[in-house]
Amino acid sequence: LADTFFFSGLIGRSWAMVFAAGGFKVKLYDIAQQQLTSALENIRKQMKELEESGFLKGTLSAEQQLALISICTDLKAAVEGATFIQECTPENLELKKKIFGQLDLIVDDKVILSSSTSCLLPSKLFTGLKHVKQCIVSHPVNPPYFVPLVEIVPHPETDPSTTERTYALMKKIGQSPVKLNREIEGFVLNRLQYAVISEAWRLVGEGVVSPTDLDLVMSDGLGMRYAFIGPLETMHLNAEGVSNYCERYREGMRHVLNTFGPVPEFSGEIEQKINQAMSEKIPVVPKVLDARRKWRDECLTGLAKLKKKMKSD
Numbered sequence: 001l002a003d004t005f006f007f008s009g010l011i012g013r014s015w016a017m018v019f020a021a022g023g024f025k026v027k028l029y030d031i032a033q034q035q036l037t038s039a040l041e042n043i044r045k046q047m048k049e050l051e052e053s054g055f056l057k058g059t060l061s062a063e064q065q066l067a068l069i070s071i072c073t074d075l076k077a078a079v080e081g082a083t084f085i086q087e088c089t090p091e092n093l094e095l096k097k098k099i100f101g102q103l104d105l106i107v108d109d110k111v112i113l114s115s116s117t118s119c120l121l122p123s124k125l126f127t128g129l130k131h132v133k134q135c136i137v138s139h140p141v142n143p144p145y146f147v148p149l150v151e152i153v154p155h156p157e158t159d160p161s162t163t164e165r166t167y168a169l170m171k172k173i174g175q176s177p178v179k180l181n182r183e184i185e186g187f188v189l190n191r192l193q194y195a196v197i198s199e200a201w202r203l204v205g206e207g208v209v210s211p212t213d214l215d216l217v218m219s220d221g222l223g224m225r226y227a228f229i230g231p232l233e234t235m236h237l238n239a240e241g242v243s244n245y246c247e248r249y250r251e252g253m254r255h256v257l258n259t260f261g262p263v264p265e266f267s268g269e270i271e272q273k274i275n276q277a278m279s280e281k282i283p284v285v286p287k288v289l290d291a292r293r294k295w296r297d298e299c300l301t302g303l304a305k306l307k308k309k310m311k312s313d
Helices: 010-021 033-052 062-067 075-079 093-106 122-126 160-172 189-205 211-226 231-237 242-257 268-281 286-312
Strands: 003-007 025-029 069-072 082-087 112-115 135-140 149-154 176-179
Touching (some): 003 010, 010 033, 025 033, 082 093, 112 122, 122 135, 160 176, 189 211
8 A cells, every 4th residue: 555654753652553554554754763763652552552442443463553654754755656645743833844845846746735724724824835736734633643533624625536536545545534625714623613612711711610610511411312312313313304493492592692602812810729729739730631531542442342232232
């Protein structure tokens, strides 16, 4: 299977593992050799742990998957033979534009140039490139190894075949791609996430509920449902179909939504209150945060297994 190549930060490493699990040859590219060496060590450690706990993705063993990943500090050598290039540099427009500008000069007319950006619009990233038809955003959810969603966002000039090929590739490596028909600030995931965060912020700020109880409403309430079905199917099932739901709850929904406050500042007193509550629960110490993240990833792995089982039943 054809080569793919990346950049070696946290998201880059996770992407590399996802593609290797799908049986693809991966080249990890970075300008710093040390960064690459530690990335490979980190991937090896993670894969071994996943294999031991029975959570390794794909049909190949950890060793076979590791053998598919190589490292490279020469951009020209890195792109040679690649069919798909996933950029995973920090969320900085100038840096990303510089990289795509360099790639634009050395790639052929077949390779797909894809960005992991979570908030930069394709029109900001790719406009003016010779290969703009081959450019697309493939936004993963952190960590992509455990959370399969990928938002595929085209530039206005992206060729439909670029979108189709990216979608098919993401399916092939076991991710869950969704296609946006056009670009929009925040894409879809973050628009939904920010809508929830802003109402959470207002409810805590207005003293309606404590920060920890607010989180419980999601983790032990809405979130349990949303782990398997989305808000639209929820409406459909909570009445005799969507139209019946609207008939029953239209008035009530509009009434409640009209009481929502303005967009919060996300600073000041409320920020301190929420920060204090979260820090009491999980102190802001690297060791403690990392342990909690590890626990979160284990939960996500278990949930992914359960979802797979539910689908096949």
